[in-house]
Amino acid sequence: MPRSALPPLPPPAHLRPWLDDAVLRADRARFLNDLSRRNLGIGRLLLLWAVAAVFVLGWTFVGMAWMALERHDLFEYVYGLIYAVLGVGVLIPAVFWFVRGARRDRKVRQLLYAWVESDHDPVADGRLRAPGQSLVWLLASFALGAIGLWVAFGAAASAGGPSRTTMGEIAYVMGTGQILWITGLLGLAKAVVHYRWAVRTFPPKG
Template identity: 80%
Template sequence: MPRRDLPPLPPPAHLRAWLDEAVVRADRARFLTELSRRSLGIGQLLLLWAVAAVFVLGWSFVGMAWVAFEEHDPFSYAYGLILAVLGAGVLIPAGFWFARGARRDRQVRQLLHAWVESDRDPAADARLRAPGLSLTWLLASFALGAFGLWVAFAAAAAERPAGAAYGEVASLMGIGQILWITGLLGLAKAVAHYRWAVRALRSPL
């Protein structure tokens, strides 16, 4: 069930006949505006990047722990263990945070689809296409994903002297992968919104 701070489901068709049509349409427009903001707003893009930044921080601790373990001395082992615990302490909550955000995003999409399909209001629905926001998500996510790929490949291809620590390479490659995956998620969301808008807002209900 959606959380209480999300809009409710639209009333069933057999109940809408008994409700004031103007009130129902006003509620529909208001709820769709709110749901669209929660789905594709700039705040959601920044939140996705914030989660990615937390993952980067956690993986950086893991990478530093790996480098410390490669020193092969008791102090470095103890220091590496502390860093590994810190990394786990950041990555595990970040994973729960990401899973919670994914569930919320799925609930928002379900409500958005349900309210769009409940009626037809071309003037209100035209705003839901949000081509500017979709383009912002697309370009920003492409840039982040491209930067992540560059970091990962540059770390793997860089020449290092014999005996150099591999923890640094793994750390940079992991950070690059996190950025790349975050960019892919943003690209997928922008494309999915565009495809949904074309299908749901232009076809007769």
């Protein structure tokens, strides 16, 4: 199976009695380890942040276009048009990558849940709780979201001040803060969903 390919669905229940239990259990453990890494691995968190960074880059070009148009100069209008084209050219692939990643994450969760329900293996299932990885997602996403809120509210507060901050600058900073905040919120949601699923699926003994 190619490294980038997702594992298959577990075999139907009516076929399992005809399969080798040892092979099926080994495949289940291997697939669950792969799916858990794809679902809550540090690489997925870094990939989410990388997509957010692309959104910030695209929004930066849009902000530069806005600020250029506010100068009311012919050459600045030309620069603004160029920045706007660059911004759209960056944001469209970012949206595509985000949607594709969201669909892949949903497919990974569906496969993970299906393989967990296909059998029971205390050794393999115990690793799926992943409390350490879930905590990393929770803390890192909370920190990023807090920074995003601080940036966005700071820009909103400066809008009514005596400084010469332009509307383009305020919109750029607020937009950047919102991108960071939404990214942190997505990470928090993923950590909470995984925690609730793990508690429900693997209740503590005793």
